[in-house]
Amino acid sequence: xxxxxxxxxxxxxxxxxxxxxxxxxxxxxxxxxxxxxxxxxxxxxxxxxxxxxxxxxxxxxxxxxxxxxxxxxxxxxxxxxxxxxxxxxxxxxxxxxxxxxxxxxxxxxxxxxxxxxxxxxxxxxxxxxxxxxxxxxxxxxxxxxxxxxxxxxxxxxxxxxxxxxxxxxxxxxxxxxxxxxxxxxxxxxxxxxxxxxxxxxxxxxxxxxxxxxxxxxxxxxxxxxxxxxxxxxxxxxxxxxxxxxxxxxxxxxxxxxxxxxxxxxxxxxxxxxxxxxxxxxxxxxxxxxxxxxxxxxxxxxxxxxxxxxxxxxxxxxxxxxxxxxxxxxxxxxxxxxxxxxxxxxxxxxxxxxxxxxxxxxxxxxxxxxxxxxxxxxxxxxxxxxxxxxxxxxxxxxxxxxxxxxxxxxxxxxxxxxxxxxxxxxxxxxxxxxxxxxxxxxxxxxxxxxxxxxxxxxxxxxxxxxxxxxxxxxxxxxxxxxxxxxxxxxxxxxxxxxxxxxxxxxxxxxxxxxxxxxxxxxxxxxxxxxxxxxxxxxxxxxxxxxxxxxxxxxxxxxxxxxxxxxxxxxxxxxxxxxxxxxxxxxxxxxxxxxxxxxxxxxxxxxxxxxxxxxxxxxxxxxxxxxxxxxxxxxxxxxxxxxxxxxxxxxxxxxxxxxxxxxxxxxxxxxxxxxxxxxxxxxxxxxxxxxxxxxxxxxxxxxxxxxxxxxxxxxxxxxxxxxxxxxxxxxxxxxxxxxxxxxxxxxxx
DNA sequence: CTGCAGCGTTTTTTT
DNA sequence: AACGCTGCAG
Numbered sequence: 001x002x003x004x005x006x007x008x009x010x011x012x013x014x015x016x017x018x019x020x021x022x023x024x025x026x027x028x029x030x031x032x033x034x035x036x037x038x039x040x041x042x043x044x045x046x047x048x049x050x051x052x053x054x055x056x057x058x059x060x061x062x063x064x065x066x067x068x069x070x071x072x073x074x075x076x077x078x079x080x081x082x083x084x085x086x087x088x089x090x091x092x093x094x095x096x097x098x099x100x101x102x103x104x105x106x107x108x109x110x111x112x113x114x115x116x117x118x119x120x121x122x123x124x125x126x127x128x129x130x131x132x133x134x135x136x137x138x139x140x141x142x143x144x145x146x147x148x149x150x151x152x153x154x155x156x157x158x159x160x161x162x163x164x165x166x167x168x169x170x171x172x173x174x175x176x177x178x179x180x181x182x183x184x185x186x187x188x189x190x191x192x193x194x195x196x197x198x199x200x201x202x203x204x205x206x207x208x209x210x211x212x213x214x215x216x217x218x219x220x221x222x223x224x225x226x227x228x229x230x231x232x233x234x235x236x237x238x239x240x241x242x243x244x245x246x247x248x249x250x251x252x253x254x255x256x257x258x259x260x261x262x263x264x265x266x267x268x269x270x271x272x273x274x275x276x277x278x279x280x281x282x283x284x285x286x287x288x289x290x291x292x293x294x295x296x297x298x299x300x301x302x303x304x305x306x307x308x309x310x311x312x313x314x315x316x317x318x319x320x321x322x323x324x325x326x327x328x329x330x331x332x333x334x335x336x337x338x339x340x341x342x343x344x345x346x347x348x349x350x351x352x353x354x355x356x357x358x359x360x361x362x363x364x365x366x367x368x369x370x371x372x373x374x375x376x377x378x379x380x381x382x383x384x385x386x387x388x389x390x391x392x393x394x395x396x397x398x399x400x401x402x403x404x405x406x407x408x409x410x411x412x413x414x415x416x417x418x419x420x421x422x423x424x425x426x427x428x429x430x431x432x433x434x435x436x437x438x439x440x441x442x443x444x445x446x447x448x449x450x451x452x453x454x455x456x457x458x459x460x461x462x463x464x465x466x467x468x469x470x471x472x473x474x475x476x477x478x479x480x481x482x483x484x485x486x487x488x489x490x491x492x493x494x495x496x497x498x499x500x501x502x503x504x505x506x507x508x509x510x511x512x513x514x515x516x517x518x519x520x521x522x523x524x525x526x527x528x529x530x531x532x533x534x535x536x537x538x539x540x541x542x543x544x545x546x547x548x549x550x551x552x553x554x555x556x557x558x559x560x561x562x563x564x565x566x567x568x569x570x571x572x573x574x575x576x577x578x579x580x581x582x583x584x585x586x587x588x589x590x591x592x593x594x595x596x597x598x599x600x601x602x603x604x605x606x607x608x609x610x611x612x613x614x615x616x617x618x619x620x621x622x623x624x625x626x627x628x629x630x631x632x633x634x635x636x637x638x639x640x641x642x643x644x645x646x647x648x649x650x651x652x653x654x655x656x657x658x659x660x661x662x663x664x665x666x667x668x669x670x671x672x673x674x675x676x677x678x679x680x681x682x683x684x685x686x687x688x689x690x691x692x693x694x695x696x697x698x699x700x701x702x703x704x705x706x707x708x709x710x711x712x713x714x715x716x717x718x719x720x721x722x723x724x725x726x727x728x729x730x731x732x733x734x735x736x737x738x739x740x741x742x743x744x745x746x747x
Numbered sequence: 748c749t750g751c752a753g754c755g756t757t758t759t760t761t762t
Numbered sequence: 763a764a765c766g767c768t769g770c771a772g
Contacts, residue, residue, distance in 0.1 A: 060761065060762080061761065061762085062761090062762085087761080087762065088762075089761080089762045090762085093762095111762090113762080114760090114761090114762085185762095186761080186762045187762090189762080190762090221761095258759080258760095259759085259760075259761085261758085261759065261760085262759085262760065262761080367758075367759070368757095368758050368759065369758085369759085370757080370758090390760085424748090427748085427749075429748065429749095430748090431748040431749080432748080433748080434748090557762085558761095558762060559762090560761090560762080576758090576759065576760085577759080578758095578759050578760060578761095579759095579760080597758095600758055600759075601758090602758060602759090603758080603759090612759095613759095616759080638757090639756085639757060
């Protein structure tokens with residue numbers, strides 16, 4: 001036990017060995033925060049201060065939760081499966097399954113993922129004859145989720161204008177629809193669980209007595225509802241007196257809050273400190289990850305943000321390499337130079353005798369997924385293995401969603417979302433007209449679509465025959481799979497639904513077929529991996545008859561991202577900056593550092609948008625251990641057209657002394673590409689623009705007395721009529737200027 | 748009812 | 763460029 005304490009530095013040990021008090025650990029990037037949290041749990045258990053039973057540990061991603069379980073198991077001999085370690089959603093789901101009656105949910109309630117929710121909202125609008133131009137479904141989803149995440153039901157939602165009143169009414173309709181169909185969206189898991197605990201006093205008391213210690217990782221990413229959920233279990237002191245309940249141990253970094261755009265509230269850190277009278281704020285400021293120059297550069301950037309809790313990372317590992325800047329003429333050049341540089345690192349670096357880097361120790365990061373394509377192209381040409389994270393995830397693929405919908409309908413005939421997804425897929429002659437009639441009928445009798453279809457089928461008529469056939473097929477499936485083990489249920493459904501046959505007949509169906517096979521595998525693995533879990537909530541769930549199928553479907557909804565092929569192979573790592581949070585690499589390339597892309601142009605319209613972009617940049621840079629590259633391209637193909645860009649503000653925010661602009665020519669001469677290394681070199685402009693005087697051209701950097709530095713992005717007219725469009729970056733935006741009057745100085 | 752052509756949109760993302 | 767959705771012709 002003292003063994004795992006001895007490996008900690010002083011503040012880390014201080015945090016781990018705090019007595020049973022509320023505590024906040026402000027931990028910078030690479031300072032060992034997750035380690036502190038895990039060691040804290042191990043220490044509490046090893047010293048006999050509590051049993052695993054008394055611990056609740058919560059994170060945001062399944063990956064982090066699994067890592068926590070695995071690392072904890074190496075420190076203390078406990079069965080981590082029996083512990084409450086998981087994501088907010090996972091734990092809330094567990095609570096709701098165990099107490100579904102009290103929560104007012106059916107035992108087999110299904111979980112709607114974001115796509116399901118959107119489909120449900122669209123269907124709602126259609127049924128109510130609402131113009132989806134005036135009430136865009138996406139926006140309505142956002143409206144609903146934002147309210148739920150603030151703990152606000154439709155009945156309590158405020159509206160001061162007609163449009164909002166309508167949206168609140170739709171929110172109410174949506175709630176009713178979900179209840180009718182026995183489904184819960186992600187936010188609903190949290191809200192229902194919160195309401196369950198807040199209105200059911202005996203239950204709340206039970207869990208309050210059970211959990212003595214609640215530990216939260218990435219606390220800066222919690223939203224209001226999650227924080228309130230935590231407050232129900234770990235009561236804040238009242239009138240200075242301890243209110244009982246668990247002790248809350250929160251770990252986080254306000255500088256790494258990058259999810260405000262979806263409701264995360266950094267302010268929770270300050271609120272926690274105040275409301276819980278936290279006397280123990282421990283700062284972990286020693287970084288064990290990055291070399292000095294990298295850290296200094298990251299610190300230089302983040303200090304431009306106001307309103308920080310304050311913290312300065314340091315390291316004793318030496319300055320290391322300067323941060324390299326790669327300037328490219330085009331996105332293609334940028335990609336080529338990056339790939340070349342990465343290739344060099346894998347071959348042993350520029351210095352004599354430098355150790356080669358493993359490909360999976362090199363990461364290519366970007367602001368948006370669309371940027372991966374061109375990097376992939378260059379990597380592919382160079383024959384370098386790479387792996388792209390993110391993008392479409394396994395359980396979100398259409399063939400998988402279709403298969404799951406059949407399974408869902410077997411479990412719960414009221415699931416209209418599932419019904420609509422598959423009633424005519426593969427196509428079986430049930431068109432929109434038939435479905436609309438069915439929906440009208442179902443609405444009148446207040447029954448689900450499936451029940452309506454079963455009734456309709458008995459009736460007779462032309463479209464009734466095909467509906468009856470569909471219902472017969474589902475019933476037959478239900479009968480055939482009744483007592484089968486899960487993997488065989490899945491196999492049977494894939495065949496009997498006609499999904500397999502459909503993709504077999506499709507020209508491009510090969511990959512989809514493989515994914516269906518993979519779904520069968522996933523079902524097998526799920527059965528063999530989920531051993532009996534000894535836990536009262538789980539036991540309660542089991543006895544109330546939660547089938548293996550329901551558990552599998554829940555797993556599919558909550559852990560959609562966990563099924564990525566090609567894991568563990570030596571390959572270059574490509575991902576968005578968001579996806580890179582929590583990871584580290586020897587060498588990191590942060591790409592596309594251009595005004596409008598990173599920081600993203602849409603961020604300027606959001607409150608504190610630029611600050612969040614800056615935190616994102618901070619996260620990106622602090623992923624690097626030894627080498628950090630920042631690249632930008634003067635032109636980039638976006639949405640099918642070429643855009644001209646200025647270098648990102650963030651490059652300017654780094655002291656020049658820490659930077660070194662990479663000159664690939666001196667490292668590896670390639671005279672045939674020389675011109676592409678200088679953004680200021682004469683370029684390949686001239687797509688049908690008017691003749692411009694005095695050496696002005698598209699892509700030319702110019703200076704304007706009022707608007708400052710900019711770049712010419714378009715031109716039209718000639719002579720005294722000619723105008724140019726200039727992008728002045730975030731400060732002044734993009735403007736059309738008449739050349740006759742505007743005083744533009746070429747730079 | 749089905750399939751296709753044209754249109755509009757396009758950040759980040761976990762659950 | 764690429765995908766999804768809508769509207770129209772077969």
